[in-house]
Each structure stands twice: as structure tokens, then as C-alpha cells.
Amino acid sequence: MFTNTIAAISTAVQDGAISIIRLSGPDALAIADSVFSRDVLTQPANTIRYGTILKDGEPLDEVLLSVFRAPNSYTGLDMVEINAHGGTLITRRILQLLLEKGAVLARPGEFTEQAFLSGRIDLAQAEAVNDMITAGNDAAARIAVQGIRGSVRRLLEPLIEDVLNIIAQIEVNIDYPEYEDVEQLTTGTLLPEIRSWIARIEQILDRAACGQQVKKGLDTAILGRPNAGKSSLLNALLEEDKAIVTDIPGTTRDVVEGRLVLDGIQLNLLDTAGIRETGDEVEKIGVRRSLEAARQADLVILVRDPLMPETEEDRQLLELTDDSRRIIVWNKKDLQAHEGLSISARNGDIEDLLTEIRNRFAQGISAKDPLLSSERQIGLLQRARTSMMNAQTALEQGGLPDMAEIDIQEAHDCLKEILGEVHREDLLDALFSRFCLGK
Secondary structure, three states: OOOOOEEEEOOOOOOEEEEEEEEEOOOHHHHHHHHEOOOOOOOOOOEEEEEEEEEOOEEEEEEEEEEEOOOOOOOOOOEEEEEEEEOHHHHHHHHHHHHHOOOEEOOOOHHHHHHHHOOOOOHHHHHHHHHHHHOOOHHHHHHHHHHHOOHHHHHHHHHHHHHHHHHHHHHHHHHOOOOOOOOOOOHHHHHHHHHHHHHHHHHHHHHHHHHHHHHHOEEEEEEEOOOOOHHHHHHHHHOOOOOOOOOOOOOOOOOEEEEEEEOOEEEEEEEOOOOOOOOOHHHHHHHHHHHHHHHHOOEEEEEEOOOOOOOHHHHHHHHHOOOOOEEEEEOOOOOOOOOOOEOEOOOOEOHHHHHHHHHHHOOOOOOOOOOOOOHHHHHHHHHHHHHHHHHHHHHHOOOOHHHHHHHHHHHHHHHHHHOOOOOOHHHHHHHHOOOOOOO
16 A cells, blocks of 8 residues: 655754654665664664764764654554754755655655554544644644544444444344344334434534534624724733724724633634714725624624613614624723623723633533534534434335435445545545645
């Protein structure tokens, strides 16, 4: 399966203390041996040796060389990692030397792809590796760690086993109907199993949606009428003057973005244009974008001004955000108190709002709870649910168990595809191309 030995720089290509050049494949040890001042072929696995990289007998750099032997390496193949001094020039020269000796420049994600193809990890674990690299907050990193440790397989294996048992029961009844000791499978006995299986899938999908939010952060729209204090609130949350604040209505004409990490949960903050009727064409565009941001947001912070009488715009905003995760805050409590959740954004007095956000969202995902964390995985699980629901419908409409088997088999295949045990080459290419070079 593996004919090429691949090589790449696995650290950032910039000046630094050290850089790592990685080799993996059937000739990794031989290529490393041809450029290292000490014997690599007999070097024990999982050891590091100090020596010199040589080109035409001349030293390029003093390095530490690590050897990892198949199958107990990251890729499942023989691997070598060269820890060199972190200069950009010398790092590239060492890589070029390895390529001259027969290595092939690795594609993005190809080391992890080797690990998957050699059976060291499943496809969900491979995705978790990339999730760990790109994690933007503590909660996302915790989810990635669980994924690397095989949490998705542990989550899905009971479901796969149960659906296989259903398929086996159907097959036995079709192939051996004459045997008395074979339990006769009927719609009445099969439907409860299918319904229970679908219910478990629904629970996993609900948690997966939460996991997706944790990974990307909560898109949080700060909404309200002009001069309610939205921009002041954004600045207070970010503890910087991100948005321009004036007493002139309509100052904010477009969405202003910022990011806040609160107790491990990332909030993607969007300060929006004030909602009001206006004849200014530019401001109209800002208002439309504000309303769209509110519709798509995971959380809406609706800022109210107790000094302003309620208007039609206020009622429209309350109606627009009624079905969303909404927090209503009354600003300017330094000027006029209000019985609701009150803050003073201009003075930075927003602790009550932060406490409310923590209470609602900062519980996070337990590090012990496995869940799906990629759109690919969630999409396949949704397909599995749809297939099993089709089987349920067929049985409820009087169909025989063997007529539902095709849909049940499709549900099984979708679960196996999540783990990569059923896969397409184009899918693998697309997935691993999102990795950084050298991983």
C-alpha cells in the first residue's frame, strides 16, 4: 500500500529555537541513515540520538534524531523526526537533502492519512487530530482530546452492534424459516427495537449540535435601538475600544465583530446597527444586516434603554428574538435603575450579564461525554436516522421485515462511514487536504 517515503517540515517555517523535519514510510530509516553521522538502521525504537546532518561529507547542522519503528509510530510506519536549529534556511536545506535522497514531499495531512490507512486510527480520530490543532477555546480542545482517544468509536459501536443484530435476525428468518428454534421475527418485535435505536440517535444528534457550537463558539448578536448602548457593551465585553461610541444615532452602520472567551466558551460577538426606520440608504443596509445576524445568532443580547419609552421597533425586536436564545439587558443603570437584568456598559459594570451568560452556556461539555464534532459525522448520522425512519415507516404501513432491510443496511453503512470503515477516495482527499503541512 505504501511505496513512497514522505517528508515535510512539521513546525512553522520561521526562525525559532528548533524546527522538526519528519520522515515516514518504508525507506525512512535508510534515508535518514544516509544523511546522519551516526547509524540509524540499528538505532532502537523510541530513542533520540545526537549527531550531525551531513551533505557530501560537510556538516549542515547538529541535530537530535528520533526513531519510531512500525507499527508503533504515529503513522504506523517507520518514522524519523529530526530536531534541528530553527533557522528557516537550514530547515529547508535539510528537507531538500531528504528529498534528494529519495523522499517525496508530503501533502497536507498525509502523515495522518498514513495513520488512518495503516489502521492506527479511525477516520473520526483523524478529524479530531485536526480539531486539536485548530481548537480556538478550552472546550473545543477537550472535545478534540476525547476524539483522539476514540470516543466516537465508543459512542457508535453499541449502535452498530444493535443494527447488525437486527439485520442478522432478518437474514436468519429469510434463509432458515423452517427451523423451529429460530425466533420468528415479526413487525411487532422489530418496531420497538427500531424506535429505541432512533431515540438514541436523536440524543446523540442533540448533543452533537451543542458540540458544534462549542467548537466554533456562540455567534452572539448585540441588538437594540440606536443609542441603547450596544457599542459600549461590545467595548466593555472586549475591554477595548473596538466600536465607535457617540451620542449620534446611526453611528454603527455595519456589523462590528469581536471575540470573548468566557470560562472556556467562545463568544463571537457582533455589534449591530441600531434598529430603526431611516431614510439613509447606507444605514438601511446596516439595519438589514443586523436583522439577518439576529436570525442566525446562537445568542442575542437585546439591549434596552430605560430612559426611552417603548416603541414599535422595541416590540418588533422582542418578537424577532422570541424564539432565540435571548438575554434582555437594561443599560444605563447608573442613570436609571430597572427591575430586570441591569448593567452600565459605559462604566464597564456588566458582571450581572457575564454571570447570566455563564449560567446559561459556560457549563460546557463534560470531558468524559463522547460526542460527534464534525459536520461530516453529523450528516452521516442524520442519514442513518433517516434510513431507519424509512424502515420504521415501511413496517408501520404493513410491510414485512425483509422489505425494510435495505434501509436498515443503509443506516449501518452510514455509521461505518463515520469511522472510515466504508469510505470514498475523494472524501479522504477532501478531508486530509484541510490539515496543515507536516501533520
